[in-house]
Amino acid sequence: MSLIPPPAAAPLLAAENLTIGYAARKKAPRLVAGPLHLALWPGELVCLLGPNGAGKSTLLRTLAGVQAPLGGYLAVGGQPLASLSPEARARQLSIVLTERIEAGHLTVRELVSLGRHPHTGWLGGLSAHDHAQVQAALAATGTAQFAPRPVGELSDGERQKVLLARALAQDTPLIVLDEPTAHLDLPNRVALLRLLHELARTLDKAILLSTHELDLALQAADRVWLLPATGELLAGPPEDLVLSGAFAAAFQHEGLAFDVATGTFELHAPTGLAVQLLGEGPAAFWTRRALLRAGFVPTASPAAWRVTVPPEVGHGSWLSQAPGQPAQEHATIANLLQALTKNCNNVA
């Protein structure tokens, strides 16, 4: 189902030489990032990634029209954002923020119905079309069964989906979400990103979100906007950014080492003994991680210490060989680590 959408005639959002930051009275404005050149196309999910303090929230707020840019050109739906009336802007772009909704008595349906605000008359009455849009938004996010419940009683994962439904009900080509995965557990984070990915495809919307879930974002995003703490914003498919080294460079300042081979950040910086790891498949992958955690440096090249993983998961056992000793057999990784550590201490 994940066909690349055909390029549309015009981007839904376009920015040229956009500088963002905070204008101060009397003092010089504080520049957070820029100049930026950005575009969002229909049908794509874009993840905005970057270390803390790079200006992700400032950028999202600026694009959403909540905060004025310091300079440059910013257009939504082909028209300069500043020239749009608040109502017209609200029909182009909807947002999901990190701030909590503090309206305990508000039901899910009432909350989602508020998304129809820019489409209703002065009293806010809902037409049959509005009701249908609300229902469709509830259905698309799988929240229809919560409709009569008060928002205050929802779990974090449910609330995030309901807030997304509210944005969908606003019926805008663009949806911007500020860290939608922040308070969710892993299954909910995966489900939300999968949902956003599907919505971008099926409803032909441009969805932009900021997140700290780097590994999930690398999997879900059609394109990544990479905003390093210093330097230029880089945009492109996540794979290109990883292979070009841009991804690793962006997070280097936080003392993180990005492993291009696995697409993960290395938690451990082992400096211990080099261990030759023989074998492949899932068993090799997980054995490698165990060795890293225990402080060994797994390597493919020959070394004095050697570990052979079982050829098939669930069958056979691990073999370890210390220099000048017979090979030992281990039924589990736990045993393997125990033996390696013991031998290692004996040698020392």
Next chain:
Amino acid sequence: MSPVSLTPSPPVAVTPRRPRLATGLLLLAALVLVAFVLDVALGPVRIPMLTVARHLLGLGDAADTATAFIVHQIRLPKALTALAVGSGLAVSGLQMQTLFRNPLAGPSALGLTAGAGLGVALVMLTGGGAASALAVRQLGLAGSWALVLAATAGAAAVMALVLALAARVRDNVVLLIVGLMVASVTGAIVSLWQYFSAPEQIQEYLLWTFGALGGVTGSHLAVLATVVGTGLALALASAKPLNALLLGEHYARSLGLRVRRSRTLIILSTSLLAGSITAFCGPIGFVGIAVPHLTRALLGTADHRLLLPGACLLGAALVLACDCLAQLPGSQIMLPINVVTSLLGAPVVLWVVLRRPIRSAA
């Protein structure tokens, strides 16, 4: 977590709650009617209920001038005042709670009540003591135009200050703090004044702070009704912006709301309501804070298109009921209305709040 489905689900019942809400509003209206008739019927002079009803419907015995006078000149204006006070304070409290997203906000949050108090203190504690004391004794506390004008001027001055500051302040929390500080400073000035005043003058001022519904008659009542009516109309026109503001300013702005314009409209409405009511009847506590909570609990909705009329009705019914109690049925004693609303109101709010399981403090 249920699997995500993008195919439209079978339609569920779309608005099952609306009929219940309509019934709730009708019941509230009936309650107001009952409280209104009861308020007119009760008083130091015993008048049979049937006679009262006949007089209210214009079918009264014309020869019974004493009863006609009591009903038309004293009790009817007082009940109408209670109606205006209850609905106005409740609606202004609801607006403040939503605008500031603070459950403890009320009509006094912007310092309007304190401003009115300052105006009254100005008249009472300087110069006009004897004149106002006479007026108070003859016409009840609110009977003096001087007091009404002074209170209105005080409330209007504070309103102008808050509106001017609101145009500069972007954050509603900052605005709330501004309102509270204005109230605090105004209260301090009144205290200072009291400190340097003669005891009998202070007593007059204290009497005003007890609040009174009686004495707003004739042209006073017409003015109060007009201003409160205008304030209520403005509030109803703010129903949609208030709904958007439930989500906070950022979401409201993203929904296309012109936040500052809506805020000015809401502050104007509240100022007219709270300012005029305080000017005519003195500060009346609790109604503005409690009725919005009661209304939300009763109707079970956060939609201001229903909450505003609901608060209007419930506020009116409550102040009418408090006024009935204030006359201590069967006695000649009249309790100050401010005391009754607080004595009756605070426990009611406690009951409503503690009755439900405490969920997500929001």
